Amino acid sequence: MNARMLATLSLAAALAIPAAAQTSPSTTDPSTASSTQTNQATDSNGSGKQPLQAPAREGFWGRVNPFARKSYVKRQTDPIRDRVNELDDLTAANGKAIRDTDARAQAGIKLASDKANEADQHAVDAGNKATMAQQSAQQATTRIQTVETVVGNIDQYKASNQTEIRFKPGQIELSKNAKDALDEMANGVKGQRGYIIEVQGFSSGKGQAAITNSQKVAESVVRYLVLSNEIPVYRIYLVGMGNAPVASTDENGKTKHMSGSRVEISLLKNNLEQLASDSSAPATTQDQQQQPK
Numbered sequence: 001m002n003a004r005m006l007a008t009l010s011l012a013a014a015l016a017i018p019a020a021a022q023t024s025p026s027t028t029d030p031s032t033a034s035s036t037q038t039n040q041a042t043d044s045n046g047s048g049k050q051p052l053q054a055p056a057r058e059g060f061w062g063r064v065n066p067f068a069r070k071s072y073v074k075r076q077t078d079p080i081r082d083r084v085n086e087l088d089d090l091t092a093a094n095g096k097a098i099r100d101t102d103a104r105a106q107a108g109i110k111l112a113s114d115k116a117n118e119a120d121q122h123a124v125d126a127g128n129k130a131t132m133a134q135q136s137a138q139q140a141t142t143r144i145q146t147v148e149t150v151v152g153n154i155d156q157y158k159a160s161n162q163t164e165i166r167f168k169p170g171q172i173e174l175s176k177n178a179k180d181a182l183d184e185m186a187n188g189v190k191g192q193r194g195y196i197i198e199v200q201g202f203s204s205g206k207g208q209a210a211i212t213n214s215q216k217v218a219e220s221v222v223r224y225l226v227l228s229n230e231i232p233v234y235r236i237y238l239v240g241m242g243n244a245p246v247a248s249t250d251e252n253g254k255t256k257h258m259s260g261s262r263v264e265i266s267l268l269k270n271n272l273e274q275l276a277s278d279s280s281a282p283a284t285t286q287d288q289q290q291q292p293k
Helices: 002-023 030-044 059-064 070-152 176-187 207-229 272-279 285-290
Strands: 158-167 195-203 236-240 261-269
Touching (some): 158 176, 176 207, 176 261, 195 207
Parallel strands (some): 195 236
Antiparallel strands (some): 158 261
């Protein structure tokens, strides 16, 4: 009798412990706990979703049963799988955003570099143009100075070449040596400008006869230069000097008077030919680069 009562009390105590554990009241206010969990979820989760809840109570044997049902396992793992998939989506979105930002940054850097290179090229071109402009200005200044010099000395002729031709008394025809000397002088001025030829005739004798004879020998020289060498007549100045004294003197210091006739031909030049050659000079390489294509 006593043994039966002890067994009954032991079984009742064993059943009362799990029931007391399941029905014991919580010491925490449910509304306060829910609010705290919501705030913690908002602070700890970037997605703003509620954290995973603890599994529902299914009794003592539902928790400790090693042979749990498939529906129970699925119900416990589905929320975890959803959160893992959501994390993968967020990671992929963040990676795409980072790649887009990097691409935009690289494009901006490349655009800035291209603009800087273009600005450098413009600066180099501007420097080259400034250098060419300065050189052109210097050339123009040099030409202007040359023109001013030539204009100032336009009527200043200097002797460049002189030739003397002698004639026998009473003769006005040119010898072969005389023609060769005139040809040599004429060949040196063909196609040139800024020169004149001065022809002075001298003849022995007295008075008007000497002047007339000197005029004739001088005219024979001019005629040969015009007809045989095509020297323009306006470039030749002729004068018959008659029996003018020769510049040289004899041993006694007296002025010499020559016998027969002679003609002095002087080639006189100014700087006009130099100006023409400078003006007609071909353009330099830099001038050609400045010309429009």
